[in-house]
Amino acid sequence: MVQFRGILDLVLRKVLRNILSKYMALVKCNECGKAVSNVAPTCPNCGNPIQPILIEQTAKMWKGPVLIAWLVLIAGIFLFLTTNEQGKEIVKFAMYLGFFGIVVFKVIIWWNHK
Numbered sequence: 001m002v003q004f005r006g007i008l009d010l011v012l013r014k015v016l017r018n019i020l021s022k023y024m025a026l027v028k029c030n031e032c033g034k035a036v037s038n039v040a041p042t043c044p045n046c047g048n049p050i051q052p053i054l055i056e057q058t059a060k061m062w063k064g065p066v067l068i069a070w071l072v073l074i075a076g077i078f079l080f081l082t083t084n085e086q087g088k089e090i091v092k093f094a095m096y097l098g099f100f101g102i103v104v105f106k107v108i109i110w111w112n113h114k
């Protein structure tokens with residue numbers, strides 16, 4: 001019974017180590033060359049970052065179109081309230097354009113967000 005537990009313990013430890021090694025592996029530090037866990041944020045020996053530093057960013061080029069779309073929509077609402085019946089049809093088109101512009105560019109920003 002004691003022997004069986006010993007074997008079970010050994011097998012379990014081996015399985016556990018196998019699973020863990022898939023996620024936690026030793027990598028060489030780029031700076032000092034020492035073996036470091038790949039889940040460590042920095043090298044404990046020299047402090048060199050092991051994990052790539054992630055910077056959240058959205059392309060500025062897509063923020064401009066969103067701003068323009070908002071301005072078109074806001075201007076559209078303002079004009080809609082002040083213009084006559086004939087003007088309302090044209091302004092309505094601008095409002096739809098502004099609204100869809102915001103939605104489309106927001107989706108593009110979401111898609112390109114790193």
Ligand SMILES: [Zn+2]
Nearest residue numbers: 029032043046
């Ligand atoms: Zn290092």
